[in-house]
Amino acid sequence: MITFRDYYNNEVNLSFDDHPFSKYPKHVWVICKYKEKWLLTKHKERGLEFPGGKVEEGETAKEAAIREVMEETGGTIQEISYIGQYMVDGRNDTVIKNVYFAKIDKLTEQETYYETDGPILHKYIPAKVKYIKKYSFIMKDGVLEHCMKFIKENRFK
Template sequence: MKEFTDFEGRKVTFIKEHVENTKHVLAIPMFNHQYLFTRHKIRGIEFPGGKVESGETLEEAVQRELFEETGAAAESLKFVGTYTVHAKKPFNKAVYYIEVKDLFFKCEYLETHGPELFDDAEAIHEEDRSVLLDDECIHYLYEMSREDEFFGGG
């Protein structure tokens, strides 16, 4: 288990296994050898993700969130682990690395302005970055993705 502190000072833990009652998902997607982000209407550029809807599996939820926020269709998924934010009401988020096969233009991306492609997270201008990109746990997961064989690293 890895431990971190988030931007609100809360303890965050990450384990490389599934956790019961996980109701949130996070995608770290790649398309044509670039990281696929979304531009949240309030927070800025971040990885896609969100809540699991009733009756959905984690895999269905992460693919739906990816499509809703970026217009991307997944080719393959790799479960990475679960991170838990130890807030007053703790919550778990399942993390997936995703190879994207297609990126479709959409007229509406719900709470985002759609897809943003970058070679790496460091290429995103500071004023455009979501605070979530600088979260210790998410930064760790991103760095792990750069070395993961799933994305051709390591």
């Protein structure tokens, strides 16, 4: 287990074990790759981030991950893998989120991308992403850093 503080100074616990905090998390985050590029979305308020969101009633976290990628980027997932889970102890709430790595097969233009402006492709994620204003706070803590290291070490491509 890895413990650190997030962008808002909340305690975060991250684990690459199998669902250490909840078998039924209410949130998902999907680190996506499409044709050797990172697939992000531009949230209208927060900025650039990997797709993700809430698990809706009657759906599994994995189903939510697949849906969120499609809604926010138009991406069809070819392959998806659970890589970890994290828990944020916030001021008003505790958030538990599954993290997935997904290979995207194709991008389809959508009529709406909901709260985002659609897909954004990047050849790389900057090492100092936490200091770059255009990126969302979600990209600015240890979750991204540790997950990217895990993806690289475990040869996800």
